[in-house]
Amino acid sequence: MWLFARDPVRDFPFELSPEPPEGSPPGPWALHRGRKKATGSPVSIFVYDVKPGAEELTQVAKAAFKRLKTLRHPNILAYIDGLETDKCLHIVTEAVTPLGVYLKARAEAGGLKELELSWGLHQIVKALSFLVNDCSLIHNNVCMAAVFVDRAGEWKLGGLDYMYSAQGNGGGPPSKGIPELEQYDPPELADSSGRAVREKWSADMWRLGCLIWEVFNGPLPRAAALRNPGKIPKSLVPHYCELVGANPKVRPNPARFLQNCRAPGGFMNNRFVETNLFLEEIQIKEPAEKQKFFQELSKSLDSFPEDFCRHKVLPQLLTAFEFGNAGAVVLTPLFKVGKFLSAEEYQQKIIPVVVKMFSSTDRAMRIRLLQQMEQFIQYLDEPTVNTQIFPHVVHGFLDTNPAIREQTVKSMLLLAPKLNEANLNVELMKHFARLQAKDDQGPIRCNTTVCLGKIGSYLSASTRHRVLTSAFSRATKDPFAPSRVAGVLGFAATHNLYSMNDCAHKILPVLCGLTVDPEKSVRDQAFKAIRSFLSKLESVSEDPTQLAEVEKDVHAASSPGVGGAAASWAGWAVTGVSSLTSKLIRAHPTAAPAEASVPQRPTPEGLPAPAPTPVPATPTSSGHWETQEEDKDTAEDSSAADRWDDEDWGSLETSNPDHKSSELDWSSWEAEGSWEQGWQESSSPEPPPEGTRLASEYNWGGPEPSDKGDPFAALSARQDANTQPRPDSWGDDNWEGLEMESRQAKAELARKKREERRREMEAKRAEKKAAKGPMKLGTRKLD
Secondary structure (H helix, E strand, C coil), X not given: CCCCCCCHHHHCCEEEXXXXXXXXXXXXXXXXXXXXXXXXXXXXXXXXXXXXXXXXHHHHHHHHHHHHHHCCCCCECCEEEEEECCCEEEEEEECEEEHHHHHHHHHHCCCCCHHHHHHHHHHHHHHHHHHHHHCCEECCCCCHHHEEEECCCCEEECCHHHCEECCCCCCCCCCCCCHHHHCCCCHXXXXXXXXXXXXXXXXXXXXXXXXXXXXXXXXXXXXXHHHCCCCCCCCXXXXXXXXXXXXXXXXXXXXXXXXXXXXXXXXXXXXXXXXXXXXXXXXXXXXXXXXXXXXXXHHHHCCCCHHHHHHHHHHHHHHHHHHCCCHHHHHHHHHHHHCCCCHHHHHHHCHHHHHHHHCCCCHHHHHHHHHCHHHXXXXXCHHHHHHHXXXXXXXXXXXXXXXXXXXXXXXXXHHHHHCCHHHHHHHHHHHHHHHHHHCCXXXXXXXXXXXXXXXXXXXCHHHHHHHHHHHHHHHCCCCCHXXXXXXXXXXXXXXXXXXXXXXXXXXXHHHHHHHHXXXXXXXXXXXXXXXXXXXXXXXXHHCHHHXXXXXXXXXXXXXXXXXXHHHHHHXXXXXXXXXXXXXXXXHCCCCCCCCCCCCCCCCCCCCCCCCCCCCCCCCCCXXXXXXXXXXXXXXXHHHHXXXXXXXXXXXXXXXXXXXXXXXXXXXXXXXXXXXXHHHHHHCCCXXXXXXXXXXXXXXXXXXXXXXXXXXXXXXXXXCHHHXXXXXXXXXXXXXXXXXXXXXXXXXXXXXXXXXXXXXHHHHHHHHHHHHHCCCCCCCCCCC
């Protein structure tokens, strides 16, 4: 039976990279790149090959192996694993690059900032302070070759080959025998008399001065060059001169040197160093300190190095959210750092956190996510949006806080291309119908109309046919003037989605009614739209062969996922819709509607106005816009008045992702007025009346004091005659033909029956109450 000896190098869980060693420092070690066999994670491997006749060098290498294995400090090269055989020594550390190689690469890319150099030197001095003051060890090899940089840009002290004890046990300093290293020795070591009085840290601090000179000026040619500071910053020169002074006694302790450099105006007194120091101690900081730190961090990230943000700030942000209950304050810096990540890294590190955040009930978290959705929407896939994000986002439509409702509407501009058939054509349209008809905030109703106009091409053909005309027609009867403008612009933005028959019989009658609107901005946009639609109808009348080309998009499938169109469309959403609430309330006074589709009368002068009623935060069922405590049949009839039409929402066509919306020649429209121009015109008139507050400033959490009244009550701009439903058919919401008129008649009949029943029930209750009198406390009602 044969026994085979196992090869320890082959069984070692790390393997060397086939690439040649990178910038190996002078000394016994060669530095290789490597990786862990099990995970593939990168590491650095220092290799020493044992050679016959080099026993002294072998002992130095073994001593370094032992020192690095036992010393643990954040600023000292981190030991991971090691291998010691008769033929070689392997030391595995975190993945690092020699400082000389790192500085050369950064110089080619534009050079290091002083912020980075200040923090790097801070780390090296802190490592020396740990060795000298805490461990009583002399490094004896501080130079450029002994410093390494990890992937986050952190400087690590290595090169422990010639370290010895400051207490004298174990002998004196070992001999180096390498001229490249001996040039950093202080001048007092050449004095054989030993009369020079020095501290235990004197030699290392001299070498630190040499390192500082090389960092700013390049390789040190000779010791005499230290007299000229060269490119060393002025704030560091006085402290540098103390390090390279001829008298070893006056060289400061490493801890004292740090203190001097951190003084006001010192080289290491800056935001970058302070941020790093806070991150090192973040686990022991108070929650209030962490909150303040993350709030201020975003302002500084732009000036911080990219590698530092990716590899040091990002892990701390993720940890703070996962385990530290940091909340919404981490979102802004998190998304700022996310810009530095590749698409794959973003998917692995940021997206899981974002998905988890959407399920949070914290309002501050939800509104910040909605406000910053543009920064991460491109990394979200459709299944994630439809199953994990959209179900949480739609709760914002029912929130009692107007700011959240507004941001939820805006977010649909970005989410719509990724929504599936049911979520886009059924669920979203149901919420939009409810917001446009019942929301008490005019700017939110306006936003809903704007958003619908922008996502119209993403809807299925049947949904477009049922929804768009009815929705924009309803918007033109809104008491809030910008909502009426948005209705007109909505017709214009979706002009290619209507048949010629719809243009003539449904759209133009509505637009003609707006030519006598009290607001000039509405009249102007109406005339522009009428001219455009008439021009379109006239061109088809002159040449009927153009009909097929003009109506090619009417029955086309939706187009979710068209990359170029979605990009420009999202860009419009940012510039055109942001801050609409504050913008529109300043420019256009409004009153909340009293009913779902009937505009409210202006409040007569001298009478108190009712306070705005927040939208109940209760989910709506598929057959109702609101939960009602009526009988089933009457509830269904009453809900019909709140819908955009009475068609069945379930019979929808399947979308086709290959469709692209055609662009007709609407140059005259776009030259005279566009969506953006519409906002500018609608927001230009006069400043708000005295006492008007923004929606974000209003106390939505509780009732207003009665003496203050409703901030929106005095802001109605429409006349009484314009707030009443029009007697002719042009004023109706439904344009679906005779069938729809029949359904409306049925709905009206049901409404009258319900009103009669309500009166009968009130009369019966009044009779019972009058017969029996008031009930006493503790008595039980038997019948």
